[in-house]
Amino acid sequence: MNQTDKVLFDIDNRGVATVTLNQPEIHNAFDDKLIVQLTDIFSRINQNDDIRVMVLAAAGKSFSAGADLNWMQRMATYSYEQNLADANALAKMFFILNTMNKPTIAKVQGAAFGGAVGLVACCDMAIGSKLSKFCLSEVKLGLVPATISPYVIDAIGARIARRYFTTAEVFSATRARRLGLLSEAVVEEELDITIENLIEHILKNSPAAISAAKQLIFDVHNRPISDDLIAKTSEKIAELRVSDQGQEGLKAFLQKRRANWVTE
Known part of the structure; x- marks a missing residue:
């Protein structure tokens, strides 16, 4: 994909997929069209056995400001039925x-505000800059997350x-780390290396075992x-234990060699 796309999707030669929200001019706020794109990309990644891990990133100063204005x-002009279809599409992406x-x-x-907090929570691991900020802001608009x-x-x-759904306070990366929303909070220069x-x-781990572990x-x-x-x-x-990768992993361990899924 080229640099004008709202979301970029890249796979490197190790099988690491990177999905990048690419609208820095609006702080990577998302709308119904972007939700369809992300749903399609996430589905393709899920179905691609050559992909080993996915990184969800964002261009610019903000991860995402949540819903696009x-x-x-x-x-605000949608009927109940239109809003329900809209919400179902969003819920499908998160699922x-x-x-x-x-x-x-x-x-x-x-910033990771509103629905962006959902993106962070849906990922298995989240590494944040110590300067990142979080907010479940929906009640300010008369809505709920x-x-x-x-x-x-x-x-x-x-x-x-109960607190953050009702206060809509902005909270820090340090607090997000303590609460479990972030796995780690590091200085921005250490995001990539972390x-x-x-x-x-x-x-280094068995792809089949990772999937089974999740x-x-x-x-x-x-x-x-x-019982x-x-x-x-x-x-x-x-x-x-009797699967192909289980057998390979056990044999590799006992023979003191690398398993066949380790490429380096």
Whole structure:
């Protein structure tokens, strides 16, 4: 894609995909058209076995200011049915990003407001500049952070969400790190190297096991430790031990060599 596109999509020779919001002049605010583009890109990444990890980034000073002003003006004239279709499209994008079968890393600088907090929460890891700021600003507009709420609450917890959903306070990267929204908060000059370090760790690991590990979290989180859950987790490890990558990983470890998915 060229530099005039609203979102850029690149895959390097290691299988690292980078999706870049590319409207710095409007602080990477998004609208219904961009949501369709992102949904398509996230879906293609999810279906591409050659991609090992995805980085979600943004050009310019801000990660994203949330909803675009022109889109918000159109929303104000929509019927209930039009608003429902609009919200469903947004919810679909967040769900696809959240459930992607490979690791996702958000690279956050500047403002991440409104729906942008949902993008950060949906990624498995989020590295932010210490100067980045966050705000769940919807109640200022008479709205609520509805479609992003499952992911944000999962990231920061219900008690914390009660505060920031209702106060619409701006909070710092340091606080976002303490709350669990960010994995790490670093000086801006260290954003790239910190993310690269995560990528290097990921690329040493079995792609199939990574996908299974992500699914395992969804399957186990908030479920009681029942006989059924114990049985399913036992079945999962047995299944992986006899899988192609499970066998390769065990043999590589015992033979003190690199597994065949490690390219360097």
